[in-house]
Amino acid sequence: MFAVKLNAQKIIKEGKITYSTSYDIPANQWKNDGSLPTEIVIYIKGDSTAAIVKQGLATIKGVSVLKSNYHSMTIDVPDLQKKIFVLLSTEEVQKEKSLIPQFTAINDTDKQIINGYHCNKIDLTDKATGFIYDLWVTQDISIIPNTVSRPVSLFGGVPIKFVTFNQGLRIYTELKLIEETKVPDGFFSATKDYKTITYDELKKISLSEK
Secondary structure (H helix, E strand, C coil): CCCCCCCCCEECCEEEEEEEEEEECCHHHHHHHHHCCCEEEEEEECCEEEEEEEECCEEEEEEEEHHHCEEEEEEEEHHHCEEEEEECCHHHHHHHHHCCCCEEEEEEEEEEEECCEEEEEEEEEECCCCCEEEEEEECCEECCCCCCCHHHCCCCCEEEEEEEEECCEEEEEEEEEEECCCCCCCCCCCCCCCEEECHHHHHHCCCCCC
């Protein structure tokens, strides 16, 4: 008679996730390279997630509740005394989603331990372009998808090393750290000192000029 030791999957419902990022940038976009973030921090609590990036002078927090298609942004530019709040409409959220590639997936036999997580490899093929991407997922943990992991979160595990997408830009991403920590009260909402503008208005303004 023998006993088999099983490692239970760790379910994380609240905390902070840190991703490192690098970019595959088209030649006509190289001028923007210096302002692109090299790290994305995600806070999670229940069904809510908040992605925080620093881009140039601005700190941008994108709040999402994926089940209800809610997405908002708060943008802080302290040097220019700008505090902006944007709530995307249902149509705008759907349009952003439509820009995410659709994939076919084939399970690979490769396995790796990446940042302490036991990972399996999946080969993803972009249906539109034929590009093939490596996706490394783990069953060691369970966390809700966020705006970073969502494009590749439906293939049998939590994405640890993968390519994600933002408005056509490929972002090479790796989950570096998860900290189980309390998210401050009110973290997913904007205070009254933020100026509300539309998503279209945001696209027309500069965050580097007064």
